[in-house]
Amino acid sequence: MAVLPLLPVPEFWITQLNSIGLYATVALGLVLLTGVGGLTSFGQAAFVGIGAYTSAYLSTAWGVSPWLTLWAGLALTTVGALLLGWITLRMSGHYLPLATIAWCLALNYSMANMDWLGKYDGLLGVPALQLFGWDLGAGRSLYYLIWAVALLGAVALVHLLDSRPGRVIRALKGGTTMAEAMGVSTFRYKVTIFLIAAQYAAVSGWLFAHFQRTVNPSPFGIKWGIEYLFMAVIGGVGSVWGAFTGAAVVKLVEDQLQVLLPRLIGTSGNYEIIVFGIVLVLVLKYAPQGLWPSLARWLPRSTRVRDWADAAPLPERDKPPAGAPLLEVQAVRKQFGGLVAVNDVSFEVRAGEIVGLIGPNGAGKSTTFNLVSGVLRLSAGQVRWRGERVDGLPSREIARRGLSRTFQHVRMIPEMTVLENVALGGYLRSQAGCVRAMLRLERDEERRLFKEAERQLQRIGMAEQLHELAGNLALGPQRLMEIARALATDPALLLLDEPAAGLRHQEKQALAAVLRQLRQEGMSLLLVEHDMDFVMNLTDRIVVMEFGTLLLEGTPQQVQASPAVRAAYLGTEH
Numbered sequence: 356m357a358v359l360p361l362l363p364v365p366e367f368w369i370t371q372l373n374s375i376g377l378y379a380t381v382a383l384g385l386v387l388l389t390g391v392g393g394l395t396s397f398g399q400a401a402f403v404g405i406g407a408y409t410s411a412y413l414s415t416a417w418g419v420s421p422w423l424t425l426w427a428g429l430a431l432t433t434v435g436a437l438l439l440g441w442i443t444l445r446m447s448g449h450y451l452p453l454a455t456i457a458w459c460l461a462l463n464y465s466m467a468n469m470d471w472l473g474k475y476d477g478l479l480g481v482p483a484l485q486l487f488g489w490d491l492g493a494g495r496s497l498y499y500l501i502w503a504v505a506l507l508g509a510v511a512l513v514h515l516l517d518s519r520p521g522r523v524i525r526a527l528k529g530g531t532t533m534a535e536a537m538g539v540s541t542f543r544y545k546v547t548i549f550l551i552a553a554q555y556a557a558v559s560g561w562l563f564a565h566f567q568r569t570v571n572p573s574p575f576g577i578k579w580g581i582e583y584l585f586m587a588v589i590g591g592v593g594s595v596w597g598a599f600t601g602a603a604v605v606k607l608v609e610d611q612l613q614v615l616l617p618r619l620i621g622t623s624g625n626y627e628i629i630v631f632g633i634v635l636v637l638v639l640k641y642a643p644q645g646l647w648p649s650l651a652r653w654l655p656r657s658t659r660v661r662d663w664a665d666a667a668p669l670p671e672r673d674k675p676p677a678g679a680p681l682l683e684v685q686a687v688r689k690q691f692g693g694l695v696a697v698n699d700v701s702f703e704v705r706a707g708e709i710v711g712l713i714g715p716n717g718a719g720k721s722t723t724f725n726l727v728s729g730v731l732r733l734s735a736g737q738v739r740w741r742g743e744r745v746d747g748l749p750s751r752e753i754a755r756r757g758l759s760r761t762f763q764h765v766r767m768i769p770e771m772t773v774l775e776n777v778a779l780g781g782y783l784r785s786q787a788g789c790v791r792a793m794l795r796l797e798r799d800e801e802r803r804l805f806k807e808a809e810r811q812l813q814r815i816g817m818a819e820q821l822h823e824l825a826g827n828l829a830l831g832p833q834r835l836m837e838i839a840r841a842l843a844t845d846p847a848l849l850l851l852d853e854p855a856a857g858l859r860h861q862e863k864q865a866l867a868a869v870l871r872q873l874r875q876e877g878m879s880l881l882l883v884e885h886d887m888d889f890v891m892n893l894t895d896r897i898v899v900m901e902f903g904t905l906l907l908e909g910t911p912q913q914v915q916a917s918p919a920v921r922a923a924y925l926g927t928e929h
């Protein structure tokens with residue numbers, strides 16, 4: 356690619372490649388936002404427009420250097436994206452796509468109706484870029500800058516996705532509950548990826564203005580917003596290199612159809628749009644992940660190099676002394692409409708104890724877990740953590756205080772390895788942000804995270820499966836992986852929701868041994884479990900719930916001897 360402009364390649368193809376580089380830069384932002392983060396935007400063309408118009412206006416009307424107008428464009432984009440993101444990203448569902456459509460339409464009409472922006476004619480005479488006296492006016496010379504930007508943008512994204520913030524971003528698509536339980540403010544990350552995607556678009560717009568040397572509103576309308584999304588989807592919206600594939604396919608197919616179709620059917624019209632729509636449907640039918648992942652299947656998969664052997668351990672929190680009150684649940688209540696799922700339940704967990712929470716199906720155990728860990732809000736009552744009231748706090752704040760959990764239905768990132776999933780647990784014990792990750796300045800901390808993740812996986816007996824994709828594991832090992840991830844948060848209390856479900860007998864025994872070992876190391880455990888042998892042999896105390904209320908609290912022997920508990924399980928009157 357570097358020598359292409361030096362060869363006698365026709366100007367047409369250089370222009371095509373320049374356009375592909377510009378489109379791919381916008382599509383890269385969508386890979387991050389939509390493909391990885393799960394947030395759909397139809398409005399990227401508006402951000403391209405901000406980058407283009409800011410530079411065109413400031414450089415033509417005020418003679419400002421394009422190297423300065425780039426920053427002005429990025430600053431304006433930041434303000435626009437923050438405003439839009441702040442309002443819409445708290446809401447789930449269709450609000451963001453709709454808001455981005457509205458934003459794109461509104462901005463496009465504004466551009467087209469302002470005298471000082473030249474209305475529909477736009478701004479002419481945008482100066483060419485100059486770099487150290489080198490004129491970048493010709494397509495052949497600008498080619499280098501366009502492709503340097505696109506490729507650097509891609510490499511920065513690859514770095515980002517393989518980092519502490521990247522693992523969080525990859526968790527967003529599967530819902531926010533798990534990431535929040537690992538201590539992440541998912542809203543902050545949603546705003547961040549929205550901002551990054553907008554800035555990729557604005558940089559592309561800046562280049563576009565100085566490539567075309569003129570701007571007008573039409574390339575920044577909703578049609579282009581949709582087109583950019585097409586590119587990302589066709590290329591493979593989850594993969595960085597898919598942005599290039601998609602941009603190339605859309606640009607080349609559309610152009611070729613415009614030439615070929617009139618010749619084939621003997622009349623001109625917008626038929627290429629129809630044929631293009633058919634192509635899109637076929638791609639989505641036969642390569643639903645997009646074209647790049649279908650091609651990449653044939654490439655060898657590289658495993659992570661184990662370079663963390665000598666990394667320093669992550670910081671650890673002070674653990675409470677054995678017997679100190681840790682978790683106090685005081686008359687907690689949760690109503691779902693008319694249903695009282697948890698009815699004034701009280702119990703406590705002291706440091707160094709293993710407490711079991713049992714009860715028939717629908718007794719309210721998982722709801723109690725969700726109340727304690729901040730996933731659900733209480734209707735009444737109090738939850739105290741080491742004496743401090745924590746009910747009403749979001750789950751990430753409770754996680755920060757040392758309470759970590761697993762989920763009844765395993766929550767993980769299936770397309771990441773076991774090691775990477777567990778490394779997400781170390782989020783609160785590390786600091787690297789997006790910029791450091793994109794520049795690869797956080798490798799030391801990353802090694803420390805992987806060392807910790809490996810240590811926890813060894814502890815749980817999964818040292819052999821570090822590089823396995825989490826989605827390929829059977830249910831039992833997935834549950835163990837969740838425990839390792841919770842352990843990587845360095846908790847003082849571990850809440851385990853049915854940890855033994857799906858495990859074979861020997862695996863259960865191994866798990867019980869690990870949990871006992873954890874208790875010896877000072878860890879406290881609260882677990883919901885249906886396997887009675889497992890609970891009776893492991894726990895110090897058991898809390899029994901039935902129909903949302905506390906039926907009994909006592910030692911395993913007391914619970915086993917209780918006729919009321921037996922009746923509750925058998926469904927008889929007591």
Ligand SMILES: Nc1ncnc2c1ncn2[C@@H]1O[C@H](COP(=O)(O)OP(=O)(O)OP(=O)(O)O)[C@@H](O)[C@H]1O
Nearest residue numbers: 691694696714715716717718719720721722723763
């Ligand atoms: N989000 C919700 N909205 C409405 N009702 C709910 C909700 N979550 C739970 N419930 C109801 O609350 C009751 C308690 O449910 P919960 O899942 O806490 O029970 P459980 O003891 O964990 O059961 P299981 O052992 O089957 O997991 C059930 O009747 C359930 O249908």
